[in-house]
Amino acid sequence: MPALEKGLVTTNQPVGELLYEMEIIAPKIARQAQPGQFVHVRPASTYDPLLRRPLSLYDVNHQLGSITLLYKVVGRGTALLSQVKSREQVDIMGPLGRGFTLLAGRQKALLVGGGVGTAPLIYLARVLQEQGHYIKAAYGAASAQEAAVFARKFNELGVEAWPATMDGSLGYKGTVVGLLQNEPHLAKADRIYCCGPEKMMEAVTAFARRNHVKGEVSLEEAMACGVGACLGCARKLNPQDNEYVKVCKDGPVFDMDLL
Numbered sequence: 001m002p003a004l005e006k007g008l009v010t011t012n013q014p015v016g017e018l019l020y021e022m023e024i025i026a027p028k029i030a031r032q033a034q035p036g037q038f039v040h041v042r043p044a045s046t047y048d049p050l051l052r053r054p055l056s057l058y059d060v061n062h063q064l065g066s067i068t069l070l071y072k073v074v075g076r077g078t079a080l081l082s083q084v085k086s087r088e089q090v091d092i093m094g095p096l097g098r099g100f101t102l103l104a105g106r107q108k109a110l111l112v113g114g115g116v117g118t119a120p121l122i123y124l125a126r127v128l129q130e131q132g133h134y135i136k137a138a139y140g141a142a143s144a145q146e147a148a149v150f151a152r153k154f155n156e157l158g159v160e161a162w163p164a165t166m167d168g169s170l171g172y173k174g175t176v177v178g179l180l181q182n183e184p185h186l187a188k189a190d191r192i193y194c195c196g197p198e199k200m201m202e203a204v205t206a207f208a209r210r211n212h213v214k215g216e217v218s219l220e221e222a223m224a225c226g227v228g229a230c231l232g233c234a235r236k237l238n239p240q241d242n243e244y245v246k247v248c249k250d251g252p253v254f255d256m257d258l259l
């Protein structure tokens with residue numbers, strides 16, 4: 001059951017250009033949080049803007065009862081969120097949506113992220129590591145500066161991580177899709193988990209199919225209610241589908257086979 005909490009912000013600090021990391025004490029949400037799920041955050045203490053903003057669970061500390069979000073300032077809501085100070089409260093609802101399917105036994109997983117879409121793969125990496133799976137990550141960013149926050153987190157978790165940067169300042173020069181084509185051994189996995197821009201996820205889905213690996217993607221859609229009630233996030237997974245899915249409730253994580 002999703003919870004509504006007034007979470008206590010312990011940190012909200014810049015960790016890159018327009019990138020902020022916010023840790024919030026929210027024990028009811030932390031207790032239930034699964035990798036790939038998201039929270040719906042009210043960006044200000046007033047009702048302007050009216051709508052909450054969906055943000056993925058970037059990390060969870062069950063002992064502290066805290067969740068961490070990593071967000072990019074792209075508009076009014078995230079700009080307001082970046083002004084919240086530590087010891088202030090934020091109104092959050094969650095955890096919401098269907099998260100990533102976890103693995104049984106001891107398996108190999110490849111995590112593929114693009115831009116701020118790498119955020120939910122950090123908590124996934126933590127949980128898969130704790131469960132004893134073998135993980136590699138490939139992630140793309142504009143520059144070493146944008147990649148730094150993920151490089152640090154993957155390093156902290158002890159995950160073998162392969163960066164790609166558009167300006168070549170860290171790792172492979174180009175997109176993460178180019179990196180995968182350049183390093184075909186990364187396809188030796190039992191499952192691929194992917195989150196990032198839609199075109200990139202399409203290319204990673206094609207890569208997974210070519211290599212006969214099953215996988216999941218986490219989709220993004222503008223959201224209003226976040227709980228399946230308003231149809232604001234309804235979309236087709238394929239242009240030829242007759243059925244619509246609600247990204248907030250049926251997803252945001254979907255099996256690559258459905259795409």
Ligand SMILES: Cc1cc2nc3c(=O)[nH]c(=O)nc-3n(C[C@H](O)[C@H](O)[C@H](O)COP(=O)(O)OP(=O)(O)OC[C@H]3O[C@@H](n4cnc5c(N)ncnc54)[C@H](O)[C@@H]3O)c2cc1C
Nearest residue numbers: 053054055056070071072074075076077078119220221252
């Ligand atoms: C399930 C889910 C998880 C997400 N997790 C994260 C996360 O962990 N970190 C993070 O930084 N962002 C994440 N997002 C995107 C985030 O919700 C939006 O960036 C945010 O709502 C923008 O709010 P705003 O008021 O700042 O911008 P707005 O003023 O609403 O929009 C500014 C610009 O951003 C675009 N935009 C708005 N919402 C989205 C969206 N969902 N996807 C792509 N572009 C959008 C708008 O078209 C516009 O161009 C997630 C979105 C979803 C659906």
Ligand code: FES
Nearest residue numbers: 224226230231248
């Ligand atoms: S946002 Fe309302 S149904 Fe998904």
